[in-house]
Amino acid sequence: MFAQKGVELVQELERARDFLPPFNEDGVRQVLEEMRALFEENQRDASSAVAGESEYITSVHIRHCALERNKRCLMAYLYNRLERIKEHRWHFGSVLPSDIKANICEPEAQFFIKYSKSLAAYMKSIGEGSYSLDLTQNLKPPKNLYIQVKCTTEFGEFETEDGDIVVLKKNSLHLLPRVQCELLIAQGILEHVS
Amino acid sequence: MFLSDLKREFYDVILGKRVLIFVNFDVDAIASCRILQYLLLCDSISYSIVPVQSQNDLISAYKESCEQSNHIILINCGGTLDIVETLEPSEEKIFYIADSHRPYDVCNIYNDGQVCILGKVNEKEDIPTYEDIFGNDDDDDEDEGSNPSDGEANGDDDDEEEVRESKSKRQKLDPAEMVMRRREKRLWHEKRKEILFNYMQFSFYSSSTALLMFELAWKLSRDSNDLLWWAIIGVNEQQLLGKVESKTSVLDNGKLQSHMIRLAHLSQHGGESTGTKDALYITHEKDLNLSMYRHWSLLESLKYSPQTASHFQLWTLKGEKKLNEFLAELGLPLSQCRQKFNSMDIELRNDLRAIFQKKVEKYDLEDLVEYSFNSQYGFRPKNSASDYVYALIALLDSAEKDKDPADAFHDALECLSNSKMDAVYKGIELAKLQQMAIGKEVHTCLDMGHVISAGPCLYAVIQDGTPDAKYYGYPHSLLMLGQFLLKAHISRARGRGLRARELPLIISAPSASRPSHCLLLGLPPLSLDSPKNLIGKAFEQAAENTQTEITSVFFDSSVIEINSECRTNFLDSLFSLLE
Numbered sequence: 209m210f211a212q213k214g215v216e217l218v219q220e221l222e223r224a225r226d227f228l229p230p231f232n233e234d235g236v237r238q239v240l241e242e243m244r245a246l247f248e249e250n251q252r253d254a255s256s257a258v259a260g261e262s263e264y265i266t267s268v269h270i271r272h273c274a275l276e277r278n279k280r281c282l283m284a285y286l287y288n289r290l291e292r293i294k295e296h297r298w299h300f301g302s303v304l305p306s307d308i309k310a311n312i313c314e315p316e317a318q319f320f321i322k323y324s325k326s327l328a329a330y331m332k333s334i335g336e337g338s339y340s341l342d343l344t345q346n347l348k349p350p351k352n353l354y355i356q357v358k359c360t361t362e363f364g365e366f367e368t369e370d371g372d373i374v375v376l377k378k379n380s381l382h383l384l385p386r387v388q389c390e391l392l393i394a395q396g397i398l399e400h401v402s
Numbered sequence: 403m404f405l406s407d408l409k410r411e412f413y414d415v416i417l418g419k420r421v422l423i424f425v426n427f428d429v430d431a432i433a434s435c436r437i438l439q440y441l442l443l444c445d446s447i448s449y450s451i452v453p454v455q456s457q458n459d460l461i462s463a464y465k466e467s468c469e470q471s472n473h474i475i476l477i478n479c480g481g482t483l484d485i486v487e488t489l490e491p492s493e494e495k496i497f498y499i500a501d502s503h504r505p506y507d508v509c510n511i512y513n514d515g516q517v518c519i520l521g522k523v524n525e526k527e528d529i530p531t532y533e534d535i536f537g538n539d540d541d542d543d544e545d546e547g548s549n550p551s552d553g554e555a556n557g558d559d560d561d562e563e564e565v566r567e568s569k570s571k572r573q574k575l576d577p578a579e580m581v582m583r584r585r586e587k588r589l590w591h592e593k594r595k596e597i598l599f600n601y602m603q604f605s606f607y608s609s610s611t612a613l614l615m616f617e618l619a620w621k622l623s624r625d626s627n628d629l630l631w632w633a634i635i636g637v638n639e640q641q642l643l644g645k646v647e648s649k650t651s652v653l654d655n656g657k658l659q660s661h662m663i664r665l666a667h668l669s670q671h672g673g674e675s676t677g678t679k680d681a682l683y684i685t686h687e688k689d690l691n692l693s694m695y696r697h698w699s700l701l702e703s704l705k706y707s708p709q710t711a712s713h714f715q716l717w718t719l720k721g722e723k724k725l726n727e728f729l730a731e732l733g734l735p736l737s738q739c740r741q742k743f744n745s746m747d748i749e750l751r752n753d754l755r756a757i758f759q760k761k762v763e764k765y766d767l768e769d770l771v772e773y774s775f776n777s778q779y780g781f782r783p784k785n786s787a788s789d790y791v792y793a794l795i796a797l798l799d800s801a802e803k804d805k806d807p808a809d810a811f812h813d814a815l816e817c818l819s820n821s822k823m824d825a826v827y828k829g830i831e832l833a834k835l836q837q838m839a840i841g842k843e844v845h846t847c848l849d850m851g852h853v854i855s856a857g858p859c860l861y862a863v864i865q866d867g868t869p870d871a872k873y874y875g876y877p878h879s880l881l882m883l884g885q886f887l888l889k890a891h892i893s894r895a896r897g898r899g900l901r902a903r904e905l906p907l908i909i910s911a912p913s914a915s916r917p918s919h920c921l922l923l924g925l926p927p928l929s930l931d932s933p934k935n936l937i938g939k940a941f942e943q944a945a946e947n948t949q950t951e952i953t954s955v956f957f958d959s960s961v962i963e964i965n966s967e968c969r970t971n972f973l974d975s976l977f978s979l980l981e
Binding site for chain 1 (some may be wrong): 420439442443446447448449450451452453463466467469470471806808809811812815816819
């Protein structure tokens with residue numbers, strides 16, 4: 209059956225909804241091969257059709273439909289992968305985790321770098337003066353700008369962006385701006401308390 | 403300096419700044435801290451909270467973290483210390499004190515701006531007037547300079563010239579007048595000493611800080627049922643541990659009740675259709691005054707509640723028989739009473755209060771049925787405020803060798819968030835163990851005659867190595883043990899009881915957090931009916947006389963920690979002082 213491989217590709221992507229599956233190079237190649245075969249046959253039949261044998265026209269038509277369908281499947285596959293890669297940029301920032309990196313192919317990696325660049329350039333352009341707005345922060349409106357954190361290690365002094373000094377002593381509780389805590393929470397120095 | 407308009411003079415000032423909060427280890431302080439946290443979160447005021455247990459803790463914690471902020475709030479600590487002298491703060495620091503410990507240090511009261519006490523002046527506390535304490539300080543060169551307070555420093559600058567002039571004049575005065583002046587001054591000093599002594603003699607508590615914080619929230623229109631419940635817990639702790647006079651607690655309860663009605667009214671008519679599932683209901687109703695009976699079996703609760711245990715003298719065989727008789731008369735089958743309360747017959751459970759109510763008069767147990775605040779989250783089982791207090795105390799007093807006291811503090815703080823019922827239940831389980839340990843210890847002490855009358859006071863020493871000592875080797879739990887023991891001892895000593903009622907009790911137990919140290923706690927005599935306590939001052943004096951080092955001084959001066967080796971010596975000196 210025509211165009212089965214293409215549909216399989218799309219299905220494969222659809223099944224892995226919440227992660228990016230490895231780029232299926234083999235599948236893509238098979239689809240392209242099928243398309244080439246179809247095209248060559250079509251060209252042969254088309255030339256004979258031009259010569260006057262009108263019975264080939266129907267089969268040319270069917271092959272052409274199959275070609276179109278294959279093209280659509282391939283486009284859908286590639287486009288949706290790019291959409292996911294864009295999503296990852298917003299999620300993980302400009303450096304992708306290694307497990308995701310392993311699953312993308314070279315042109316996709318280049319797309320990612322270019323996308324990162326233009327996003328960064330855009331973020332720099334908004335905001336006034338030397339400030340730039342980090343659009344990737346707070347994708348949803350936060351309930352509170354401040355969160356309550358508990359310090360789990362003796363960290364010592366920590367200076368916030370607005371110049372306040374906070375002494376992060378073990379077992380002390382603090383209410384701090386969310387943005388500034390995130391890194392420390394990721395490092396395990398602070399703990400979020402509800 | 404007292405700040406009576408909390409919103410304008412306190413809250414509006416800290417708005418938008420960073421604050422540093424020191425919180426004492428007690429339930430009232432934790433409840434107030436929770437309310438304050440909520441308010442600060444609403445206004446995005448960034449804060450840091452540091453729990454402190456003793457005066458030394460406060461001093462070291464202040465040194466470590468004072469750079470963070472110029473606005474420092476002290477909750478249930480510091481009011482009784484001369485802040486300026488103890489912490490030696492730089493000039494731009496401002497302290498706000500919300501403390502239920504009394505008496506306030508006079509230097510805090512008359513400090514001009516740097517130390518602010520939240521709350522109104524209470525007329526009944528007999529705070530000495532400024533003139534009596536710092537009055538004629540204009541010639542304090544000859545004074546010992548005993549009170550270098552800010553109060554005298556300001557305002558005198560302009561007059562300095564005059565003073566100098568008048569001084570030079572004075573030297574030329576005739577000898578008779580000089581003598582008169584000196585005599586006057588000596589008299590004034592004597593009077594000052596006496597006034598200060600009378601003022602500082604008793605340590606006691608005023609009404610709860612949590613209530614103060616709740617009223618602040620109310621004035622900011624941020625009050626809700628959750629906040630009210632925290633305030634109720636704070637007030638309830640003071641009642642449960644007998645920290646305040648019954649008059650104060652009745653007044654406080656009245657205030658809480660009117661807030662409760664107002665909030666209930668608001669939520670009914672405000673059109674706010676919050677789902678019944680997660681809403682917090684608070685009720686004020688007559689309830690059995692038994693410790694944690696909703697989470698225990700009725701029999702055990704009766705057995706370990708100080709009041710019923712000492713009334714029936716449950717440590718004797720006869721007492722147990724009497725209790726069974728009581729239950730029989732109530733019509734409660736023993737098999738039901740032994741069950742968990744939740745598994746009792748529903749009819750018995752629903753009518754329990756009415757059943758008790760009928761017979762309390764006959765058994766002279768009127769205080770067994772009392773008004774109390776109860777809360778309910780959605781459809782979950784009901785809890786009374788005292789359940790929470792027991793749970794919080796047990797969690798606070800659960801620090802061990804491998805557990806930092808601050809961890810215990812956070813556990814307790816966690817209990818006071820609405821969704822954390824598991825934390826509360828964990829606390830209640832711990833509290834049951836603690837109550838049982840206390841009950842058993844009282845039993846042993848009475849059986850072995852550990853409560854000894856030393857003439858001016860009763861004393862009981864719990865020796866090192868007592869198996870359950872880890873449950874009461876903390877200030878709060880020891881206080882509960884002491885009160886239970888005193889009550890039980892007096893109920894037993896019928897004939898000599900009259901005398902025992904008038905004696906204070908000194909109780910000592912090995913400290914659970916520090917090996918080879920012991921805690922000493924003084925309880926005022928039962929007959930006084932007022933929780934004013936003079937033991938704190940006596941401890942101080944005795945330590946001075948015997949040169950004993952007090953290793954931690956708690957904010958409640960009637961509890962101290964000393965090295966176990968010095969105990970005998972210390973007690974001897976204490977008894978001779980109390981004579």
